[in-house]
Amino acid sequence: MAQDAGTNVKGALGLPAKRTPILIKGNDAIVKGAILAGARSYFGYPITPASEIAETASRTASSGPGISLKQEGISYCAGAELPCVIATIMRGGPGLGNIAPEQSDYNQVVRIGGHGNYRTPVYAPASGQEMCDLTMAAFETADRYRTPVMIAADGFTGQMMEPVVFPDPIPALPEKDWATRADAATRRNLISSIFLEPDELEEHNRHLQRKYKEIEEKEVRFSEYMIDGAKLVVVGYGIVSRVLRTAVHLAREEGIPVGLLRPITLFPFPKKRLEELARQAKRMITFELSNGQMIEDVRLSIHDRIPVDFYGRMGGNVPSAEECLDVIRRAAKEGGTL
Amino acid sequence: MSAPVYEVFLQKPKGFYDTYERKSGDKTLMHYCPGCGHGELHKMIAESLEELGVRDRTIFLSPVGCSVFGYYYFDTGNIQCAHGRAPAVGTGAQRSRPHSIVISYQGDGDLAAIGLNEILQAANRGEKMAVFFVNNAIYGMTGGQMAPTTLPGMATTTSPLGRDVKLAGAPIRMCEMISTLEAPVYVARCALAGAKEINRTRKIVRKALETQAERKGFTFVEVLSTCPTGWGINPPDSQKFILEKMVPYFPLNIFVDKTDHEGEPYVPHPEPAPSKIHEILRLTGHEVGSFAPGAVDPRYMNPRMKIAGFGGQGVLLLGLGLAQCGMMEGRQVSWLPSYGPEMRGGTAHCHVNISEDEIGSPLVSRPTVLLSLNQPSMEKFEGQLVPGGLQVRNVSMIPAASKRTDIENLDIRASEIADKLGNPRAANMVMLGAYAGYTGMLQLETCLAALPEIVKKKTLVELNRKAVEAGYEEGKKARKA
Ligand SMILES: Cc1ncc(C[n+]2csc(CCOP(=O)(O)OP(=O)(O)O)c2C)c(N)n1
Numbered sequence: 049m050a051q052d053a054g055t056n057v058k059g060a061l062g063l064p065a066k067r068t069p070i071l072i073k074g075n076d077a078i079v080k081g082a083i084l085a086g087a088r089s090y091f092g093y094p095i096t097p098a099s100e101i102a103e104t105a106s107r108t109a110s111s112g113p114g115i116s117l118k119q120e121g122i123s124y125c126a127g128a129e130l131p132c133v134i135a136t137i138m139r140g141g142p143g144l145g146n147i148a149p150e151q152s153d154y155n156q157v158v159r160i161g162g163h164g165n166y167r168t169p170v171y172a173p174a175s176g177q178e179m180c181d182l183t184m185a186a187f188e189t190a191d192r193y194r195t196p197v198m199i200a201a202d203g204f205t206g207q208m209m210e211p212v213v214f215p216d217p218i219p220a221l222p223e224k225d226w227a228t229r230a231d232a233a234t235r236r237n238l239i240s241s242i243f244l245e246p247d248e249l250e251e252h253n254r255h256l257q258r259k260y261k262e263i264e265e266k267e268v269r270f271s272e273y274m275i276d277g278a279k280l281v282v283v284g285y286g287i288v289s290r291v292l293r294t295a296v297h298l299a300r301e302e303g304i305p306v307g308l309l310r311p312i313t314l315f316p317f318p319k320k321r322l323e324e325l326a327r328q329a330k331r332m333i334t335f336e337l338s339n340g341q342m343i344e345d346v347r348l349s350i351h352d353r354i355p356v357d358f359y360g361r362m363g364g365n366v367p368s369a370e371e372c373l374d375v376i377r378r379a380a381k382e383g384g385t386l
Numbered sequence: 387m388s389a390p391v392y393e394v395f396l397q398k399p400k401g402f403y404d405t406y407e408r409k410s411g412d413k414t415l416m417h418y419c420p421g422c423g424h425g426e427l428h429k430m431i432a433e434s435l436e437e438l439g440v441r442d443r444t445i446f447l448s449p450v451g452c453s454v455f456g457y458y459y460f461d462t463g464n465i466q467c468a469h470g471r472a473p474a475v476g477t478g479a480q481r482s483r484p485h486s487i488v489i490s491y492q493g494d495g496d497l498a499a500i501g502l503n504e505i506l507q508a509a510n511r512g513e514k515m516a517v518f519f520v521n522n523a524i525y526g527m528t529g530g531q532m533a534p535t536t537l538p539g540m541a542t543t544t545s546p547l548g549r550d551v552k553l554a555g556a557p558i559r560m561c562e563m564i565s566t567l568e569a570p571v572y573v574a575r576c577a578l579a580g581a582k583e584i585n586r587t588r589k590i591v592r593k594a595l596e597t598q599a600e601r602k603g604f605t606f607v608e609v610l611s612t613c614p615t616g617w618g619i620n621p622p623d624s625q626k627f628i629l630e631k632m633v634p635y636f637p638l639n640i641f642v643d644k645t646d647h648e649g650e651p652y653v654p655h656p657e658p659a660p661s662k663i664h665e666i667l668r669l670t671g672h673e674v675g676s677f678a679p680g681a682v683d684p685r686y687m688n689p690r691m692k693i694a695g696f697g698g699q700g701v702l703l704l705g706l707g708l709a710q711c712g713m714m715e716g717r718q719v720s721w722l723p724s725y726g727p728e729m730r731g732g733t734a735h736c737h738v739n740i741s742e743d744e745i746g747s748p749l750v751s752r753p754t755v756l757l758s759l760n761q762p763s764m765e766k767f768e769g770q771l772v773p774g775g776l777q778v779r780n781v782s783m784i785p786a787a788s789k790r791t792d793i794e795n796l797d798i799r800a801s802e803i804a805d806k807l808g809n810p811r812a813a814n815m816v817m818l819g820a821y822a823g824y825t826g827m828l829q830l831e832t833c834l835a836a837l838p839e840i841v842k843k844k845t846l847v848e849l850n851r852k853a854v855e856a857g858y859e860e861g862k863k864a865r866k867a
């Protein structure tokens with residue numbers, strides 16, 4: 049029986065409807081996704097493990113040390129409401145650390161690392177396909193809300209190759225009547241983050257907060273695996289969620305009622321869903337490649353209604369599925385009634 | 387004595403807004419101190435823009451410093467920038483709107499201290515922008531601190547005893563520094579002091595903007611400018627200070643003038659048709675066809691593989707080949723390299739999954755299949771194999787026996803086979819073929835069709851094809867045995 053390697057993608061541009069997946073690196077998928085989303089300029093600086101993005105050209109990308117340097121610009125963009133997309137392929141820190149994968153920049157990216165009352169939507173891809181798809185989504189979100197948007201991936205997701213089916217390009221995003229396009233129509237425009245009068249700046253900040261609230265209401269994304277009847281919920285994003293998927297599968301085979309929640313957006317965080325799950329589950333565990341940063345968002349989301357444990361690796365070590373399974377087994381045992 | 391120049395503020399210059407609506411308080415007066423050079427230079431720039439008829443396509447960049455509110459005045463597109471970053475912002479603005487005239491207006495703290503890298507890089511790249519560098523030898527806005535251009539011995543709030551060049555270095559001469567670069571087409575220093583120099587300054591400003599209008603390249607104009615407030619000197623004496631104290635250290639000159647050539651015409655870059663973008667991104671032409679997977683012994687299904695050897699054995703390519711074939715047979719696949727420091731020291735490995743279902747962890751910590759291309763790889767990784775797992779060993783490079791008795795070992799003289807075919811480096815493809823032939827996980831037809839996708843050098847495809855076939859035969863023979 050002949051099997052078809054192509055996947056059906058609805059095409060409106062005369063491109064073949066059945067599109068062959070292409071085996072491609074995550075970082076390269078970001079680049080192609082960005083161009084399909086309409087990016088025509090890229091400003092970056094090489095850094096492992098994000099270099100492919102600079103080498104291939106088109107927004108900005110970096111890794112921990114470089115993102116620290118970009119904080120000034122991100123804050124200004126937030127203040128001046130300039131849409132842009134910034135990809136960070138997180139590596140080991142602090143300082144120069146190493147170039148192995150970590151998720152230790154969660155706080156920097158999600159809680160914001162620059163100055164001022166702003167937030168940035170954050171997409172956390174976990175596969176090659178998502179490196180493309182979420183990059184495209186990031187452009188649309190940035191454009192719609194006039195805000196910087198971050199893509200937070202890790203060294204593994206950036207370096208890994210997986211089959212990716214590339215969708216049609218996004219039709220050109222609407223022209224910006226607020227931009228300085230160097231023409232008569234926009235000559236009167238000003239791009240600035242200055243609001244000298246306290247009342248004006250307060251109003252501007254209130255406007256930004258309304259925008260973030262709308263983003264929290266409309267842009268949450270997450271996915272779940274074997275969550276039905278889960279008394280233990282494990283939470284992980286990016287590469288960790290992939291490891292957890294395997295661990296959860298193995299644990300379920302042993303009869304442990306465990307399920308996985310994977311935040312796809314780190315801001316907005318899937319608070320409501322976690323709150324619901326906290327009514328069904330007895331315990332949660334966050335797994336992170338860090339000292340425990342996302343766990344604070346999980347605890348806040350569920351108002352500490354049930355205990356939340358943490359398991360983390362640092363320095364570039366990625367836990368194996370077996371390692372995570374052990375943690376799940378222990379929690380199941382301690383939980384007693386699970 | 388000529389009249390003090392600051393009187394000109396009372397006339398509304400052409401090119402300014404009629405009233406300064408963005409400014410709080412009085413909307414007809416500029417925010418600068420009496421006798422400040424900024425206002426005078428603003429006026430010259432605005433007038434030139436108006437005369438050249440290019441205001442519509444001008445983007446004025448306000449810095450951080452006393453001229454942070456440049457956008458109150460210039461009836462052009464305006465962007466307010468972070469401290470020192472205007473040349474970077476200008477680079478983006480100019481490149482995304484190549485027809486624009488970009489003006490980067492900066493003070494000495496902004497340009498020569500916190501933004502020194504930005505200005506040098508933009509100058510060196512020859513960005514098409516007019517930089518106006520207001521050298522008033524001091525940080526005006528923050529209340530008179532020492533700047534990179536503060537004169538030797540000059541007292542400021544952070545050098546109350548005068549600038550000690552042993553401690554703070556000598557003042558930076560920006561024009562001279564910029565002049566050492568290849569790209570700038572116009573570099574000049576002028577002064578806002580005395581009727582003669584002020585007139586000359588007006589011409590230089592005009593020249594720089596003309597050069598932009600004609601798209602000739604990067605221009606840098608340093609303007610020695612008064613800061614009566616920061617200096618604690620009255621306005622007329624401030625002009626004297628420039629002529630007597632600053633000019634000897636910062637000589638007035640046209641350092642570079644390479645404007646005697648045609649400008650680069652602006653040719654709009656047409657946006658490709660949406661239907662062409664896939665082609666441009668090289669996402670087309672990968673239609674390798676459909677390949678049916680064969681019947682596979684369940685113990686070889688869904689392999690979680692580690693492939694290891696020393697650098698140069700083509701370990702990563704071998705892994706890629708396996709993933710490519712798996713994908714072509716309609717399965718889920720992932721390929722993860724060891725990268726960075728792991729790759730140094732001569733060994734390399736990668737993780738490959740081929741699966742009927744969605745792949746969880748791409749990281750293979752307990753492989754079901756190990757391809758060992760040399761002895762250190764076997765020693766390092768065979769302990770990780772699950773009981774009953776399969777190790778394919780390149781015994782050309784592995785004299786030692788396997789220590790595992792609970793696994794299946796397939797021994798292939800891969801390097802020797804490849805050597806006979808003409809190149810021992812094709813051993814990786816012999817291994818690929820052997821794995822496929824032995825397990826039936828991948829069809830020979832698929833492996834051969836995958837080669838052009840993964841082997842970059844087209845001349846090597848033929849050699850690799852032979853290597854895959856030879857390996858496949860070996861593997862198949864061993865299976866039957
Ligand atoms: C990152 C940062 N550092 C410091 C400041 C504070 N600051 C505002 S203006 C200024 C000095 C500007 O001096 P200069 O560039 O010489 O311009 P002038 O005011 O003399 O025209 C400084 C240090 C700031 N706004 N941002």
Ligand code: SF4
Pocket residue numbers: 417418419421422423424452522526527612613614615616
């Ligand atoms: S402090 Fe100096 S530079 Fe600033 S406005 Fe006053 S005179 Fe001008």
